[in-house]
Amino acid sequence: MIVGNLVRRRGEWTEAADTITLDETARHRRRMAMVSDGGIAFLLDLAEATLLRDGDAIQLDNDQLIAVKAKPEPLYEVRGRDTAHLIALAWQIGNRHLSAQVFADRMLIRRDPVIREMLTGLGASVADVESAFDPEGGAYGGRSDHHHH
CATH class of the missing domain: 3.30.70.790 (UreE, C-terminal domain)
Structure with a gap:
């Protein structure tokens, strides 16, 4: 399975392979199986629980970035x-x-x-x-x- 173990903060990246749209509760995670809006399945596996903010990106171990979008x-x-x-x-x-x-x-x-x-x-x-x-x-x-x- 593809693993995302690094968060790039807003402004630290320019182009993403896809997006993932999550409400605030779902954006506070350490380890969880996730699927991007376009269907990329990956395991989020961070060192500690992190609040992913709108505009951040999850870096996958295949070097793709998944842009985080805050769900209304x-x-x-x-x-x-x-x-x-x-x-x-x-x-x-x-x-x-x-x-x-x-x-x-x-x-x-x-x-x-x-x-x-x-x-x-x-x-x-x-x-x-x-x-x-x-x-x-x-x-x-x-x-x-x-x-x-």
Whole structure:
């Protein structure tokens, strides 16, 4: 089987043999059998779990590159009244250990009706969107995700 054991980050490569389209959860992997959008079967076998980001490429042992595309998924777009309000909302999201993609004027988070109710109760504007999700990596460079106490 063809093996992919190296990730080339966005900007480090120019031409790919194919693409693979994955949501954020499926893009956080270490070892897994995968099939590209065009049907190239390969084993992803990385040294450690890695969050593959939109625009990265997986280098296969036959020197082909498979470009990673972020699959749109159901999210909430969260906006505040102003920057200070958005920062306060971001604190609430972070305090609950939720993954978030942060922009200057908004955030994207996974849909959760309880969180939506909390945010709207705090004065946020929350809209349903379908978008690629590329959350912040966390304080230690890893994946930001729910953790258990």
